[in-house]
Amino acid sequence: MAVVMEPPKEAQEAWEPRIVAFFCNWCTYAASDLAGISRVKYAPNMRIVRVMCSGRIDPSFVLEAFRDGADGVLIGGCNPGDCHYKEGNYKTMRRAMLLSQMLQDLGIEKERFRLDWICASCARELQTTVNHMTADLKRLGPLNWKGV
Amino acid sequence: MNPPAEAPRIGVFVCDCGFNILGVVDVPAVVKFAAALPGVVHAEEYKYMCSDPGQDLIKKAVQEHGLNRVVVASCSPTLHERTFRRVVSEAGINPFLFNMVNIREGVSWVTEDKVQATEKAESLIDAGVRRVTLQEPLEARSEPVNPNVLVIGGGIAGMHASLSLANANRGAKVHLVERQPSIGGNMARFDKTFPTLDCASCILTPKMTEVKIHPNIRLHSYSEVVSVDGYVGNFDVTIEHKPRYINEDLCIGCLKCIEACVFKDARFPNEFDLGLAKRKPIYIPFPQAVPTKVLIDPHDCLYLRLGTCKKTCIDACEKDAIDLEQKPDRVSLKVGTIVVATGFKPFDARRKPQYGYGVLPNVYTALEMERFLSPTGPTEGVPLLQDGRKPETVGIIHCVGSRDKNTNEYCSKVCCMYSLKLAHLIKERTGAEVYNFYIDMRTPGKGYEEFYERLLSEGLKVIRGRVAEVTKAALTRAEKDHLIIRAEDTLAGFVRRIPVDMVVLAVGLEPQSDTQELRRMLNLSCGHEGFLQELHPKLAPVSTATDGIFIAGACQGPKDIPETVAQAGAAASEALSLIHRGVVEIQPYTAVVNEELCSGCKVCIGMCPYDAIGYDEEKRVVHVTEVKCKGCGVCAAACPTGAMDQQHFRKELVMAEIAGVI
Numbered sequence: 049m050a051v052v053m054e055p056p057k058e059a060q061e062a063w064e065p066r067i068v069a070f071f072c073n074w075c076t077y078a079a080s081d082l083a084g085i086s087r088v089k090y091a092p093n094m095r096i097v098r099v100m101c102s103g104r105i106d107p108s109f110v111l112e113a114f115r116d117g118a119d120g121v122l123i124g125g126c127n128p129g130d131c132h133y134k135e136g137n138y139k140t141m142r143r144a145m146l147l148s149q150m151l152q153d154l155g156i157e158k159e160r161f162r163l164d165w166i167c168a169s170c171a172r173e174l175q176t177t178v179n180h181m182t183a184d185l186k187r188l189g190p191l192n193w194k195g196v
Numbered sequence: 197m198n199p200p201a202e203a204p205r206i207g208v209f210v211c212d213c214g215f216n217i218l219g220v221v222d223v224p225a226v227v228k229f230a231a232a233l234p235g236v237v238h239a240e241e242y243k244y245m246c247s248d249p250g251q252d253l254i255k256k257a258v259q260e261h262g263l264n265r266v267v268v269a270s271c272s273p274t275l276h277e278r279t280f281r282r283v284v285s286e287a288g289i290n291p292f293l294f295n296m297v298n299i300r301e302g303v304s305w306v307t308e309d310k311v312q313a314t315e316k317a318e319s320l321i322d323a324g325v326r327r328v329t330l331q332e333p334l335e336a337r338s339e340p341v342n343p344n345v346l347v348i349g350g351g352i353a354g355m356h357a358s359l360s361l362a363n364a365n366r367g368a369k370v371h372l373v374e375r376q377p378s379i380g381g382n383m384a385r386f387d388k389t390f391p392t393l394d395c396a397s398c399i400l401t402p403k404m405t406e407v408k409i410h411p412n413i414r415l416h417s418y419s420e421v422v423s424v425d426g427y428v429g430n431f432d433v434t435i436e437h438k439p440r441y442i443n444e445d446l447c448i449g450c451l452k453c454i455e456a457c458v459f460k461d462a463r464f465p466n467e468f469d470l471g472l473a474k475r476k477p478i479y480i481p482f483p484q485a486v487p488t489k490v491l492i493d494p495h496d497c498l499y500l501r502l503g504t505c506k507k508t509c510i511d512a513c514e515k516d517a518i519d520l521e522q523k524p525d526r527v528s529l530k531v532g533t534i535v536v537a538t539g540f541k542p543f544d545a546r547r548k549p550q551y552g553y554g555v556l557p558n559v560y561t562a563l564e565m566e567r568f569l570s571p572t573g574p575t576e577g578v579p580l581l582q583d584g585r586k587p588e589t590v591g592i593i594h595c596v597g598s599r600d601k602n603t604n605e606y607c608s609k610v611c612c613m614y615s616l617k618l619a620h621l622i623k624e625r626t627g628a629e630v631y632n633f634y635i636d637m638r639t640p641g642k643g644y645e646e647f648y649e650r651l652l653s654e655g656l657k658v659i660r661g662r663v664a665e666v667t668k669a670a671l672t673r674a675e676k677d678h679l680i681i682r683a684e685d686t687l688a689g690f691v692r693r694i695p696v697d698m699v700v701l702a703v704g705l706e707p708q709s710d711t712q713e714l715r716r717m718l719n720l721s722c723g724h725e726g727f728l729q730e731l732h733p734k735l736a737p738v739s740t741a742t743d744g745i746f747i748a749g750a751c752q753g754p755k756d757i758p759e760t761v762a763q764a765g766a767a768a769s770e771a772l773s774l775i776h777r778g779v780v781e782i783q784p785y786t787a788v789v790n791e792e793l794c795s796g797c798k799v800c801i802g803m804c805p806y807d808a809i810g811y812d813e814e815k816r817v818v819h820v821t822e823v824k825c826k827g828c829g830v831c832a833a834a835c836p837t838g839a840m841d842q843q844h845f846r847k848e849l850v851m852a853e854i855a856g857v858i
Contacts, residue, residue, distance in 0.1 A: 085301065112851055133826055169721055
């Protein structure tokens with residue numbers, strides 16, 4: 049398991065975690081648009097990669113994000129039963145469960161990989177999710193994962 | 197994927213959006229950053245990139261700098277991706293060699309810190325440039341639009357939309373589905389409408405008849421939509437007709453069967469009158485019902501419930517229209533567009549127990565009062581107390597289930613006005629003294645404030661303050677045998693106790709209780725209060741996130757009749773605009789197979805929710821049926837060899853974007 053060294057205090061304060069977020073076009077990306085329209089502010093650490101359905105998210109995308117230097121990865125999809133493509137989010141859910149277990153086995157903390165169902169009108173939930181995840185990552189510190 | 201044929205010459209156009217982006221993001225710095233990215237030969241800033249001069253600027257730059265790929269960093273792609281795709285296409289570049297980066301909804305509107313916002317915008321543009329470098333030219337597919345329309349809900353919104361569509365849409369059918377036995381909706385329950393006090397029936401019933409006889413409208417009353425599949429222009433709809441136990445084609449509405457029923461007295465609550473009046477097991481919902489056909493309630497009919505009855509109704513029917521063995525039947529339709537007009541549900545006043553609804557006598561909801569005031573209602577237009585007397589004093593309580601942290605926080609918009617209308621009508625019919633208890637009197641609208649002024653001059657008593665409770669506990673002789681309304685008068689600054697004979701609760705408007713099921717069936721979204729969500733609150737108020745489906749009336753949020761009708765007209769015109777265009781563009785985000793990599797494991801086949809992937813026994817590889825593929829990409833994520841990919845969302849493109857954002 050990777051041993052993470054505590055970074056010096058000043059560096060820790062200047063450091064900002066980077067979250068790569070994969071959002072489905074219909075629910076969570078729409079929620080991020082709504083957050084904008086409603087001027088719901090959230091931590092600036094998240095970068096969204098839009099896909100049509102959360103079911104498109106290949107686990108290798110998540111691994112790639114960590115390998116490229118992400119400190120956390122967030123997947124946002126429609127609530128169970130609400131998928132625009134009938135059932136893509138159920139597949140995401142199963143993949144994410146396995147992936148989460150695998151990432152933990154690789155030494156990547158559980159909090160660094162999240163799957164959340166965020167509906168199109170859930171701007172506040174999006175805000176809470178991003179802010180909580182950013183706070184969690186600040187507590188955990190940089191990942192600096194070199195891949196497998 | 198083939199490498200790009202020519203070296204990328206990318207143009208990056210960063211929009212200020214007035215001060216919307218410029219006020220938070222350091223746009224000049226972002227432009228400088230973008231200009232230095234690999235492949236970028238030109239980068240510039242403009243005030244409003246979506247405006248005509250902004251569009252021209254892009255076209256000019258394409259010519260001048262020989263650009264072959266374009267990135268626009270501005271608002272959300274939901275808003276202007278189509279606009280800019282058209283612009284680049286007019287400039288001679290394939291529209292799929294364009295990428296839109298969201299730095300308004302995604303950055304400037306959601307970020308407080310300007311330095312971090314600028315940094316975020318830069319990394320998103322970096323990702324956008326990396327992505328567009330690898331994008332490949334694609335062609336959008338076009339499909340014909342079926343001219344038939346499905347309208348769900350036969351209230352005033354659904355009827356108006358149906359008639360507008362049917363009048364224009366020569367030859368094609370409008371299928372109007374109403375789950376109640378009659379169309380008309382809640383408006384059919386009203387006596388008069390505000391602020392003109394014109395008779396609701398007089399303006400509604402001719403429209404109901406017109407719907408029934410219109411050659412282009414097929415009315416499916418007492419029916420429900422059970423499934424909707426397909427996509428814009430090509431929806432497959434299944435409708436279930438619930439059994440009326442009457443052959444609709446034969447019944448002429450003579451009502452002799454009702455007279456002949458073995459139940460001599462009407463003893464079952466009539467749904468249309470909200471249970472205030474009674475009906476027989478075989479009945480017509482109300483005299484002006486359309487279609488004017490009787491129906492039998494299987495829970496009340498002796499034969500349908502117990503299997504034994506003299507069946508006097510059958511003997512009375514000269515047309516042999518009664519069919520006690522009728523079963524539900526389903527019909528399948530093909531339509532190109534859908535208008536949803538399912539209306540609202542009145543707030544359940546039992547959820548505010550302090551007002552005594554359902555417990556204290558003579559406490560009614562506003563909708564019940566509408567029935568009392570209707571000439572065809574249970575008391576033939578004169579509200580009466582339970583003991584048969586006319587009330588001498590009536591209290592109307594506003595905002596029951598509206599503007600209330602415990603129930604609904606929103607304002608239901610129509611209650612102030614209808615409460616004033618009810619006050620006027622109660623006064624007119626009974627001569628009673630009427631008190632209105634309000635929080636704020638909200639009367640915006642043409643002629644509305646004037647109506648309020650008129651009511652005040654007629655001697656209406658208004659008290660500003662939320663009512664604490666309605667009670668029977670009298671403290672003085674004057675309060676004895678009355679309902680006492682206790683409320684703080686916030687203008688006078690003390691608590692009042694007003695004894696009245698009757699209380700009317702101005703209940704708010706809520707989403708229909710099965711809105712969630714409807715939303716799932718049609719792939720729509722709801723706002724947090726549960727009403728259906730429009731695509732854009734200002735610029736696309738009747739469109740939805742699902743192309744080809746439009747919403748009208750109170751299913752979208754509380755609104756009065758004029759607004760509802762206006763929306764219904766707008767929804768009809770949006771649908772017609774699609775029908776007249778005749779074709780829809782389908783995004784080419786479909787799955788594609790690299791046959792050289794496919795091992796024929798068939799994992800993708802089981803993944804596909806649309807049955808779009810087949811197996812070629814000869815080549816031992818899978819193939820995608822493009823017209824069936826909806827472009828979710830779930831198969832591409834599952835493919836173990838990387839043979840399956842999704843156009844415009846190819847693995848390389850996503851990977852490039854990931855590398856860019858970090």
